Amino acid sequence: MSDGELAKDIGPLAALTIGVGTMIGAGIFVLPRTAISQAGSFAIVAFTVGGAIALLTAFSASELGTAMPKSGGAYYYVNHALGPMFGSIAGWANWLGLAFASAFYMVGFGQYIQQIFGLSTAVGVGPISLDPVKLIALGGAALFIAVNYIGAKETGRLQNVIVVILVGILAVFTIYGGLQADPSNLPPTAGFSDTMAVTGIIFVSYLGFVQITSVAEEIQNPGVNLPRAVIGSVLLVTAIYALVLLTMAAAVEPGFINGLPTEQIAVVEVARILLGPVGAIAMLLGGLLATASSANASILASSRINFAMGRDGIVSESLNEIHPRFATPYRSIAVTGGLILLFIAAGTVETLASMGSVLHLIIYGLLNVGLIVMREGEPAEYDPDYTVPLYPVVPILGTLTSLGLIVFLPPVAIGLSGALVVGAVLWYFVYARSRATKEGILSQFILSRSDEMPDAAVNAATGVQPDGGNYRVMVPLANPEHETDLITLASAVAKQRGGTVVATHIVSVPDQTALAGAAERADEIDETSERLLASAKEDAKTFGVDVETRTIISHKSFEAIFDAAKSHDADLVVMGWGPDSHGSPGRAESAMDELTEAVPCDFLVMRDRGFDPSRILLPTAGGPDSDLTASIAKLLQAEYDSEVTLLNVADEGERDDAEAFLEAWADEHGLADATLRIETGDVETAIESAAEDATLLFVGATEEGLLRRLVGGSIVLDVVDDVECTVVLGEKHRHRGLLERLF
Amino acid sequence: MSDLLENVLLPVASEEDARTSARALTGHDYGTVTVVHVVEKADGAPDKAGVEQREQAAEEMFEAARAVLGDVETDVLYGSDVAETIFDAAAERNSSAIVVTPRGGNRFVQLITGDVALHLVTDTDRPVVVLPDDETDTDPPDTDE
Secondary structure, eight states: OOHHHHTOOBOHHHHHHHHHHHHSSHHHHHSHHHHHHHHBTTHHHHHHHHHHHHHHHHHHHHHHHHHOOOTTTHHHHHHHHHOHHHHHHHHHHHHHHHHHHHHHHHHHHHHHHHHHHTOOSOEEETTEEEOHHHHHHHHHHHHHHHHHHHOOHHHHHHHHHHHHHHHHHHHHHHHHHHHHOOGGGOOOBOOHHHHHHHHHHHGGGGOSHHHHHHTGGGBSSHHHHHHHHHHHHHHHHHHHHHHHHHHHHHSSOTTTTTTSOTTSOHHHHHHHHHHHHHHHHHHHHHHHHHHHHHHHHHHHHHHHHHHHHHHTTSSOGGGGOOOTTTOSOHHHHHHHHHHHHHHHHHOOHHHHHHHHHHHHHHHHHHHHHHHHHHHHHOOTTOOOSSOOTTTTHHHHHHHHHHHHHHTTSOHHHHHHHHHHHHHHHHHIIIIITTTOOOOOHHHHHHHHTTTTSOHHHHHHHHHTOOOTTSOEEEEEEOOHHHHHHHHHHHHHHHHHHTOEEEEEEEEEOOTTSOHHHHHHTHHHHHHHHHHHHHHHHHHHHTTTOEEEEEEEEESSHHHHHHHHHHHTTOSEEEEEOSTTSSSOTTOGGGGTTTTTOOOSSEEEEEEOSOOOTTEEEEEOOOSHHHHHHHHHHHHHHHHHOOEEEEEEEEOTTOHHHHHHHHHHHHHHTTOTTSEEEEEESOHHHHHHHHHTTOSEEEEEOSSTTHHHHHHHTSSOOHHHHHOSSEEEEEEOOOOOOHHHHHO | OOGGGSEEEEEOSSHHHHHHHHHHHHTSOOOEEEEEEEEEOOSSSOOSSOHHHHHHHHHHHHHHHHHHHOSOEEEEEEESSHHHHHHHHHHHHTOSEEEEOOOOOOHHHHHHHOOHHHHHHHSOSSOEEEOOOTTTOSSOOOOOO
């Protein structure tokens, strides 16, 4: 067995018990009374409808799980498919949803302990009076947090035993109940809205199956076992719930449950009638085990989500530090634990349950949407072993029913969850956007088809893209001939700055061709794009820098470059330019907005005559644009050991001043080892003659907007055409006011 | 070089442990080193931390070891019994010795985490060399190699 397989030690039964054990918890042991008193015999329907909604999402979760068996489960799929903004929502909702659910499980645990030991009076300390249930819940939560903080591998195996015991207890209960069931006992049925309201409340009983996907990487043969465990656990649990509810409704006289004193637990009392004291004791034990195992599994799962969020830059990686001795993600568990204690102290049973449900329903909705995006976006690496039946009906229904059920939950929970979603979006923009490293399949899909998609969609997709917080060098590519040289220059800079190269194939189509028409040639374009971008990738790889690739179809190709530079948060654009490059120089429309716009980031424009950085000539008279070319020259020097010559063209008789200036300037720009050269006379002639010895000439733009006009063809720089070496023109981005930077 | 340290298996449990153990080893003549980290598996149940997370942590430990020892062979191992997994790895590589540094910790901590070092020493089928941590050893005894 290979090491990779050794890491996978969760068999099919263990995978199933993760789902069943997490789901069978406080939901079925605490909520039947509420369900029956509010929905009558339709409580059975409510539990079945809840199971059906969960099942739809279980199909989607199974497909995504077999395609991406990664730590983090639902969060990971949403982030991968829909990008980090939705990832932030899913991550926070999943994390907090688990904390709320754990708090709910522990309150259920508290109720069972209270029943067993008969604690009923409130404990009063001065003016503060604490409900004993809450006190026990807090104590129990602290215990399970501590167990996970220290980490005991035994708890995992114990879970399997607990689940078998639980299913056994509930099976005996329903069999006995079935024997004594009498349809005449069934309470009256409730209306649609009451039934749906109960479905919303009890949905907290169906939160466990997605947790199976969060340990997908540890499951043996996930292609087969993961769908079986996810779907199987939902089916099994739904059947158990429906039978338990049927027993409770039909095996005891109508009105029995409503007539119970509030401190008694309905399931326990029904078991007492059916099976005597043994039944009550078994049910009390079952309730304890069920709530404990649910809480334990949820705390464990939440640290996986934290890990996945940290890896994608949505939360700080320091949260996921592994304890040097316990080998547990102790910080993540401590923070989650703190939240659980806070929620227990602050919330009522109903709030905790409904918060857990709403937040999970949001994730389920996003998960189904994510599946649709993965199917439609067809990323090459998406190859699930299991596929949902009746696509796209199942995921669409899954989305609608999950999000639709939220409406029936208490307004307080909806409001709080809405606030959390808004908070998660703000979190993304304020904290995570500059740190997040992953782009979703959705935005890749939209952006790669910029012109087929409505503008609003494209703008929205670019607006929320992560910028990774690192240095991004965009390389617009059109002519395959110059691809290698441009990528080489860009990669050398990116390597020195620890940044990323974004190779962008700009497909220019004539104005006469509708963009939709161009899309018909999509195959042809795709092929050229693929070839061009693949070789760009190869070239950049030789430098070991990260590469991203994009294709943009546009009428005005260099306008597209400016726009793309803005929308992709490029820090530097390295583009080629020549008679056969982007757009035809001198086109009327290109001059339209040249007067107002300068470059959106630093720009290097290369007139490529072969890339050879061995002897660099850098003429300068100071100014921000030669600051840029100087810094690039310095990076190339570090990469290639280039010989750099600085040139200043002075008036006759000012040679000394010029030399002093050049020396100071070289020093200031870290180029003290460069050769200094002073010439007199006509600037262009001087540069041209100096360039005869050079392999690469850097020219800083002398004024703002120069490059735009040059590339647009509205001015001509003779020097670029007259020299024989490759020329790189640099124009620095002028930092504007905050408002302008934002838009 | 003594034959004992000819082919060393160096199990590490944390980044700090990796640094300490690697530093301790550099004080001696040694041949080849394989740095390993055991990801403790729950054997049929979810682990206390995700495998990917543990592998990432292992990579950080290996980095710390490489910073001291240079480019050495590393391996992530998986097993529900840490000591047994280390023995198996040592047998597989025909290691001349397993090298560890004491990690301290009081009885309680050792009780709840399981004392791997003790298990290593008591159940071993090959030499286990316990090297003192150079940094904490403020008054090193002057011994001749």
